[in-house]
Amino acid sequence: MRTFKQLCRGFNKFEWGLLKKGAKVQFSNTRCMSAQPAQKFVQGRNGERIIPSPYGNIETLDTFIPEYVWRNVNEFSNNIALECGVTGRKYTYAEARDASNYVARSLRNMGYAEGDIIALITPNLPESAIAFLGILEAGLVVTTINPYYTVEEMAMQLDRAGVKGIIAAREVAQTALRAARSKLPVSVPMIVIDDGTGPIMEDVIPFKDLITRGKELPPLKPLTRSPDDVAVLPFSSGTTGLPKGVMLTHRNITTNIEMVEASGYKIWEEMSSIDQHVIPMFLPFFHIFGMNGVMLPRLAAGAKLVTLPRFMPETFLNVLATKKPTFLYVVPPVILFLSVSPFVKKQHLEHVRAGFSGAAPLAKQDVERLYEKFGLDRDRFKMYQGYGLTESAPVAFLETTGRKYASIGKNIRGCEVRLVDQVTKMDVIEPGKTGELWIRGPHIMKGYYNNPDATREILDDDGWLKTGDIAYFDEDLDFYITDRLKELIKVKGFQVAPAELEALLRTHPSVQEAAVIGIPDQRFGEVPRAYVLLKKDKSASEEEIKNYLKGKVSEYKELNGGVVFVDEIPKNATGKILRVQMKEKFLKQRV
Secondary structure, eight states: OOOHHHHTTTOOHHHHHHHHTTOOOOOOSEEESOOSSSOOOEEETTSOEEBOOTTOOOOOOOSOHHHHHTTTGGGGTTSEEEEETTTOOEEEHHHHHHHHHHHHHHHHHTTOOTTOEEEEEOSSOHHHHHHHHHHHHTTOEEEEOOTTOOHHHHHHHHHHHTOSEEEEEGGGHHHHHHHHHHHSOTTSOEEEEOOSSSOOOTTSEEHHHHHHHHTTSOOOOOOOOOTTSEEEOOEEOTTSSSOEEEEEEHHHHHHHHHHHHTTTOTHHHHTTTSSSOEEEEOSOTTSHHHIIIIIHHHHHTTOEEEEOSSOOHHHHHHHHHHHOOSEEEEOHHHHHHHHHOTTOOGGGGTTOOEEEEOSSOOOHHHHHHHHHHHTOOTTTSEEEEEEEOGGGSSEEEEEOSSOOTTOOBEEOTTOEEEEEOTTTOOBOOSTTOOEEEEEESTTSOOEETTOHHHHHHHBOTTOOEEEEEEEEEOTTOOEEEEEESSOOEEETTEEEOHHHHHHHHTTSTTEEEEEEEEEEETTTEEEEEEEEEEOTTOOOOHHHHHHHHBTTBOGGGSOTTOEEEOSOOOBOTTSOBOHHHHHHHHHHHHO
């Protein structure tokens, strides 16, 4: 048996400090394989070859999300927390904190019990963050829904989540109401945020009433729930299939923020001379990247978030010119826009000190074009990247040098990694050799809501999340994503499940069978393409098939990759569509 000193060999100053304070430190069930100081691999109890984080382990936080976000609010209570980039309405930190508490009081006064699920259906508005935190402070669970979903798409999530209430922006309230009435009891309340797009409908509850009434209600009683209970229920398609509710706990969310901050991501220290960081917020709050990659950690740090309901070039450039942002969170298409648009001038970026790109791979040439266009100093202006999944709350890797554009970097503090060969199922230990990326840590989801079968497919008994992404690492143990085992299509960072589109295509009177794959697209990363087998003696045109989906799915799910009519849909012996092979064939034909 090893001594305590042997167990703690290699601990850094931070971890020793935690131990001295009596804090809980998370140990992996591993033993060292090498006596060399820079250990690359450790061996698990079943012989796994595990790559621990180079930043060490992490102390998990025993706190609720609202407590974490507002813990330092008194330090910057008079600073602006949230400002609408369209209308200019704004909330200071003191006002935002009070408003979220009043919302929580009103929700509990409406009879909601701890653990009830509330749907939040809004584009980015200042009130979106207030509602989100208010729902959680009441001890409820929030499921975020894309506000630009169709009625059918919204209805599916409302039904699967078992929603007990809805908070929606006025712009999308009619769609949300139709979706609710198709699946939920009439008694389910509809709360509507006044976003300035039109008058508030009748028979709904104005969101501002929750704030004004909540002020007069008694303080909230302490919650009986635990930080290990589910807090957020975003929907993801996982590695395959239709969207599923991802159960993320308070501990998952708050610990992932701490994991990122403790992983060599020193940009905020380097920019400490700035009184308050200003961040244009067009990445949607309903998506995990915007939610826990930006909104929650940056509110916890006292930044000003200038909300934009969606990315519109004119509005975005106006915010760059007038609000003088210091940091940009983007996706690759926005980098492309900045580097090629004739309307983007150097003065738009003169206050920006760095950027972070996620949701899809960032092309080196697009970043280089940006540097060259504006003569940016690469040491002053760095472009960071990361990798994650909804199922990992979301961040798992960070590239913090701003130099390896193609790399997702290293696994963040507390996140363990395995690379598993697809054929042999053995762990990969050689640089340059590919395998499926598996990750484990305190940020990994609890499972899929009411779906144990899907949970077992992606999470093994030892807590390893099988990402479905193919990767390799280099000599520095920086990782690179090369392909996806999973069949999901990533359009502008959003997931599109082929099975969902195929099911809709089969309802067309002329379609017998269909297969959908994602094909590369310079602007959007990927776009869906359908291969369609028509019924005997039936006919249809490409435009007819494409138009059939319009209105039934969100715009980004439409068949912008085209429609190809085929005589056969390739399947394996069990009848599963061989989408991976179809995509490989398409890519070979392009070469």
